[in-house]
Each structure stands twice: as structure tokens, then as C-alpha cells.
Amino acid sequence: MNETPVISAEPEVPETDDGESFRRLHPLSIILKSVAAIGQNLIAMGVLYFSVFDRNLAYTGLAAIALLAFIIGITALIWSRFSYHIGPKEIRIKSGLLSRNNRSIPFDRIQDVSLEQKLVSRVLGLATVKLETGASAGEDGKLDALALADAEALRDTVRDYKSGVSAMATDITGETASTEDADERPPLFAMDNRRIFIAGLFNFSFILLAILGAIAQNLDFLLPDDFFNPWYWAEQLSEQDMVNGLSFSAQIAGAVGALVSLIAVGMGSGIIRTFIREYGFRLDRVDRGQPGFRRRRGLFTLTDMVMPIHRVQAAILKTGPIRQRFGWYHLKFQSLASDGSGESDHSAAPCAQMEEVDPILNETGITNVPRDLEFHRVDPALWWRDAIIITIVLGAVAVGNGTFVHTGFYALILLAIPIISVMILNWRHHQYALTANQLFVRAGWWRRKLTIVPIRKIQTVDVGQSPLDHPLDLATITVGIAGGSSMAPLKINDIPITTAMALRKKLI
Known part of the structure; x- marks a missing residue:
């Protein structure tokens, strides 16, 4: 030949x-x-x-x-x-x-x-x-x-x-x-500059401040002494007559203005970072050789990679409370191999509406969440057990410092309110569902993540119990998927042990 x-x-x-x-x-x-x-x-x-x-x-x-x-x-x-x-x-x-x-x-x-x-x-x-x-x-x-x-x-x-x-x-x-x-066929998904800008608004980042900080540390011999000491700057501000002469409301307005400026820098950094990474994003279906997805993107560095469809192990939909309110989602595919950036999760649609996500999922044989699918919530122990521990620790720190250092430290106990509130929200959004062919797992409140795994792609199912799980007859299921992250595996936390064992049999 x-x-x-x-x-x-x-x-x-x-x-x-x-x-x-x-x-x-x-x-x-x-x-x-x-x-x-x-x-x-x-x-x-x-x-x-x-x-x-x-x-x-x-x-x-x-x-x-x-x-x-x-x-x-x-x-x-x-x-x-x-x-x-x-x-x-x-x-x-x-x-x-x-x-x-x-x-x-x-x-x-x-x-x-x-x-x-x-x-x-x-x-x-x-x-x-x-x-x-x-x-x-x-x-x-x-x-x-x-x-x-x-x-x-x-x-x-x-x-x-x-x-x-x-x-x-x-x-x-x-x-x-x-x-x-x-190139002559309509893409499965593409993003123009307006869509990239929207995606950048949700990719809040302080990378610009990190870069400036790294440069400043390498050139610290050009900077004044105590430049990186926050107490030095607090003392300098307190000695300024202009600051001391302001009313309390003006000082509050200045602090709010500084906070808004910080948020603006974070949003600006996210937009710039997204434009550099996602500029010209285009996803095509290719049939030459092994059928797959061809993805091209990048402003300064253009990457062109093809991901075979048969190597897709799971679909991941990421969003947040604000993004979801406007119907925006980030679709990723968990694959057997890493892409050019070393990640095993391949971005297929960084900022897409659900009607744009469905055709891409259909190419892989993965079905989106059916409208009548019932999700099961995990046990409330997921939040109240850790909430008790956090309250005890914060209370001890607040009382100890408030008694021996300054009475203002008693206010540390108030930190338990937002922390526990977030824990409750995370519990409410941690759900799972099972159909004849797929497993659905939701996790996170602020960073919402839906993982859809075809049952035939599941490699291992582990049922584990921590020392705190035994008294409550609870267990955690860890689902092993080829190409998955060992640092952040797919888990269903705190469900009854009998339910966990029955679910394990269905998944295996």
C-alpha cells in the first residue's frame, strides 16, 4: 500500500x-x-x-x-x-x-x-x-x-x-x-465580540492586580520601604488632614467608591482575559476520520484542536445565580485527554443559551435534563453538622480575643451568619437524579455545576463513611469517570447509607 x-x-x-x-x-x-x-x-x-x-x-x-x-x-x-x-x-x-x-x-x-x-x-x-x-x-x-x-x-x-x-x-x-x-458549513456554536463581552462580565478576576503585584515584588528595590505593609498605609491615611477633615458619611462614600473601583478592576480583568482566550471562538462538527468537535479560539495564541466524540465521558453545565437569571450557561465536556492548556474539561460553549446547548449535547448522545425529572436533595446534615463546628470555633476565637485583646473581637461571631447562610444555600442546590441511562448531579449555589454522566461511562462507584457519618447512617458516593479530576471527583454527599448502596447497584 x-x-x-x-x-x-x-x-x-x-x-x-x-x-x-x-x-x-x-x-x-x-x-x-x-x-x-x-x-x-x-x-x-x-x-x-x-x-x-x-x-x-x-x-x-x-x-x-x-x-x-x-x-x-x-x-x-x-x-x-x-x-x-x-x-x-x-x-x-x-x-x-x-x-x-x-x-x-x-x-x-x-x-x-x-x-x-x-x-x-x-x-x-x-x-x-x-x-x-x-x-x-x-x-x-x-x-x-x-x-x-x-x-x-x-x-x-x-x-x-x-x-x-x-x-x-x-x-x-x-x-x-x-x-x-x-468552514463552509454553519458552526455548531460561535461567539461574536458581544457574546465574548457578556462572558467576560461573569468571569470576575483579579489577575491584573496579581500581575502588577508580581512585577512590583520583582522591582521592590525601586519602591519605598513598607510598600507592601497595609498598616503603613493605614497610618499614612490617618495622618492626612484631607481624610480627617471629611465627615463620616464622606468617608463611608470614599470606602464604597474604593470597593466599586476594585469590582470594576475585577470585571475589567475578566473581560480582557476572556477576550484573549475566547476571541474568534468557533465549534464545528467534523466527520473526517473519527467524528468529533473542532474548536478554534484565541486572540494572541490561536489554538485549533479536535476532540473525538467517542472520547466524551461526561457533560458539565456551569452557571451562577446571576448568569442563570439571564439564561447563560458554560458547557464543557469531560474527555479522556487534556486540551492544549492541560485541562481535561474542554470548553464547548463558554456562554450559551440552553437552546444552543441542546444541539451540541445531541451530537454526543447525552440528553439534557428532562423537564419532568425529579431531583433528590441530600440530607440536611450536609450544612448543620459543619455549621455547629464553625460556630464553636468562631465563638472560641471571638471570646478569647474579645476578653484578652480587645472587646471589638466579639463581633467575629457575626461571621458565622454569612458562612452558614452560604452553607444552607449550597445544601439546597446539591441534588441528584437518575434515569435509565444517565446520572445527574447538581452542586454549588454561587458556582452552580450540573454534571451529566452516561451510566455506561462510569468506571467506579465508591461508598464512603466518615467518622461523623456513622452515627447518622449517612454516606458519600464518589463516582469515578475516565479522565476525571482526582482533586475534585464527582460526589453525592450525605445520603442515607441504604440509599447509597441501592444507588451504587444501579450505577454499576
């Missing part, structure tokens, strides 16, 4: 002893990696300028030139020692300067092939190919960077092989003829 070669503009390496022709990455990858390394060292150069070289531009410039030459030299040497070969059934990658590594990745073992284009790579028409087999965390093979056409051809080669197609169709020019015109 003849193999159709993948057309590549990358330089080839002479044939090895076994007759296999290896290729090198695109030469522009030297520049891309060098620029990235230089950017990572800009802060270090700034530190050297202000500290070691005592603001001497000449010494700093010489150090920058030496660093630039070193980075480019090492990057070029690494590039010259990296090569790859695409065979009929596997990809071979050779790498390493001193210790050489010859890795073989069979097409049968590859679970996901994703493409990634950073901003500079998009301008140059290059892409990074990430191969994931599930044998380790993250990608198991990475080709950075290939011409975009070659990267797409490699992805199609792997997908065609896994679907039983031996070779790709080629036209008379020898170039790969794509059998998939997903």
Missing part, C-alpha cells in the same frame, strides 16, 4: 542508516524561540541595570549583547539537533544535545493532535503541533514550528490512520486535498 508523503518546506536531514529521511523544523523557529527567551530575561536585565551595573548603560548593553548571542547560539544548536520523520504508522522524533533521545510515537497511541499559533507564528504562517498519548501529563510530542499547511496535513494523516484510511487523497499538484470543508 503506497504512502502519500506529507509535503513540507522544512529542510531535510540526510537519510540515516535505516533509510529513513528525517526533517528539521522550520528555520524561523530559531527566531521564535530566541525572542521568547529574550522576553523572559527582560526583567532580569532590568534588575542587573539597577543593581549590579549601578545604572551603567554601557555595561548593561554589553551584557545584553552577550546574552542575545548566547541565546541565539544555543537555540540554533538545539534546532540543528532536532529532527522528525513521519512514517506510515508512526512519528519518530530525535532530540537532545549531549544525551540523544530517539522517540517513536505510533499513530495508534496518539489520542489528540492539536495545533497552536502564537501571534508571531500566525503572521509567519507557522504552527506548533502537539501530540498527546495519555502516557504522561501534557503533550508527549511537540513539533515547533511547522508550516501551517504541513501541520494541518500531519493532523489529518493521524486522524485518517485512526479511522482506517491508509492515505490521504492528493490532487494533481501533489498537495493534500482536504476532504473537510468545515
Whole structure:
């Protein structure tokens, strides 16, 4: 059976002893990696300028030139020692300067092939190919960077092989003829800028303040002493005549204004972060090879990944009290493999109405919640048992500090009111339901999460009892799903032990 070669503009390496022709990455990858390394060292150069070289531009410039030459030299040497070969059934990658590594990745073992284009790579028409087999965390093979056409051809080669197609169709020019015109068909789901803005409003984030804080800590030698000491700033404000001269209502208004500004910064950070991640979001159904979902998104870094439908293990619908009031939901699929960001939960519709969610779910064979489905609430011990413990702890802290430190600490006991209120709300929203084919589990009040698991996808069901569960004859069910998170597994908390055992039999 003849193999159709993948057309590549990358330089080839002479044939090895076994007759296999290896290729090198695109030469522009030297520049891309060098620029990235230089950017990572800009802060270090700034530190050297202000500290070691005592603001001497000449010494700093010489150090920058030496660093630039070193980075480019090492990057070029690494590039010259990296090569790859695409065979009929596997990809071979050779790498390493001193210790050489010859890795073989069979097409049968590859679970996901994703493409990634950073901003500079998009301008140059290059892409990074990430191969994931599930044998380790993250990608198991990475080709950075290939011409975009070659990267797409490699992805199609792997997908065609896994679907039983031996070779790709080629036209008379020898170039790969794509059998998939997903761009010409209406997408399953897409987001314009207005929809991305709405999604950003609900993705409250303080990442901007975190970035500014990290920069300030790295340049703390330029800042005044006690800059990060809140008591220092409180003392400075208390000594300001302008602040002391304000009425009590004006001071309250100032505090409210500061709080509103903080919220505005959080919302602004969420909007910016969402635009960077979700810009141009498009989800398509692809039928070439193994049927799946093709997702493209990203402003500065464009990611293009395909998730096979048969690898979807569960559907997750996330929302909140405000988002749900306006009918917005975030649909994710729990899959066997991670996406380009290392997450096992793949975003399929970050900000969608329920009528937009249903067609996507139907593609996977997962059914949304039937209107007449009855959900069961867990035992109230989920909130009152922990509420007693929290009240005792807060009471002890309040009395101890109020007696020996300051009477104002007695007010700490009031913190129990909002904490217990949230616990009650979380209990009311923790529910489960079971149909003939699917398990539905709801959790959370502020961050509401509905997990829909086909029973055939359930791997394990554990029934556990803590020391506090035994006296109340309660138990917690932990449902094991392939590709699920070990840190946050799917649980049904605090249900009667007899109910838990009966539910376990139905799920198994």
C-alpha cells in the first residue's frame, strides 16, 4: 500500500542508516524561540541595570549583547539537533544535545493532535503541533514550528490512520486535498465580540492586580520601604488632614467608591482575559476520520484542536445565580485527554443559551435534563453538622480575643451568619437524579455545576463513611469517570447509607 508523503518546506536531514529521511523544523523557529527567551530575561536585565551595573548603560548593553548571542547560539544548536520523520504508522522524533533521545510515537497511541499559533507564528504562517498519548501529563510530542499547511496535513494523516484510511487523497499538484470543508458549513456554536463581552462580565478576576503585584515584588528595590505593609498605609491615611477633615458619611462614600473601583478592576480583568482566550471562538462538527468537535479560539495564541466524540465521558453545565437569571450557561465536556492548556474539561460553549446547548449535547448522545425529572436533595446534615463546628470555633476565637485583646473581637461571631447562610444555600442546590441511562448531579449555589454522566461511562462507584457519618447512617458516593479530576471527583454527599448502596447497584 503506497504512502502519500506529507509535503513540507522544512529542510531535510540526510537519510540515516535505516533509510529513513528525517526533517528539521522550520528555520524561523530559531527566531521564535530566541525572542521568547529574550522576553523572559527582560526583567532580569532590568534588575542587573539597577543593581549590579549601578545604572551603567554601557555595561548593561554589553551584557545584553552577550546574552542575545548566547541565546541565539544555543537555540540554533538545539534546532540543528532536532529532527522528525513521519512514517506510515508512526512519528519518530530525535532530540537532545549531549544525551540523544530517539522517540517513536505510533499513530495508534496518539489520542489528540492539536495545533497552536502564537501571534508571531500566525503572521509567519507557522504552527506548533502537539501530540498527546495519555502516557504522561501534557503533550508527549511537540513539533515547533511547522508550516501551517504541513501541520494541518500531519493532523489529518493521524486522524485518517485512526479511522482506517491508509492515505490521504492528493490532487494533481501533489498537495493534500482536504476532504473537510468545515468552514463552509454553519458552526455548531460561535461567539461574536458581544457574546465574548457578556462572558467576560461573569468571569470576575483579579489577575491584573496579581500581575502588577508580581512585577512590583520583582522591582521592590525601586519602591519605598513598607510598600507592601497595609498598616503603613493605614497610618499614612490617618495622618492626612484631607481624610480627617471629611465627615463620616464622606468617608463611608470614599470606602464604597474604593470597593466599586476594585469590582470594576475585577470585571475589567475578566473581560480582557476572556477576550484573549475566547476571541474568534468557533465549534464545528467534523466527520473526517473519527467524528468529533473542532474548536478554534484565541486572540494572541490561536489554538485549533479536535476532540473525538467517542472520547466524551461526561457533560458539565456551569452557571451562577446571576448568569442563570439571564439564561447563560458554560458547557464543557469531560474527555479522556487534556486540551492544549492541560485541562481535561474542554470548553464547548463558554456562554450559551440552553437552546444552543441542546444541539451540541445531541451530537454526543447525552440528553439534557428532562423537564419532568425529579431531583433528590441530600440530607440536611450536609450544612448543620459543619455549621455547629464553625460556630464553636468562631465563638472560641471571638471570646478569647474579645476578653484578652480587645472587646471589638466579639463581633467575629457575626461571621458565622454569612458562612452558614452560604452553607444552607449550597445544601439546597446539591441534588441528584437518575434515569435509565444517565446520572445527574447538581452542586454549588454561587458556582452552580450540573454534571451529566452516561451510566455506561462510569468506571467506579465508591461508598464512603466518615467518622461523623456513622452515627447518622449517612454516606458519600464518589463516582469515578475516565479522565476525571482526582482533586475534585464527582460526589453525592450525605445520603442515607441504604440509599447509597441501592444507588451504587444501579450505577454499576
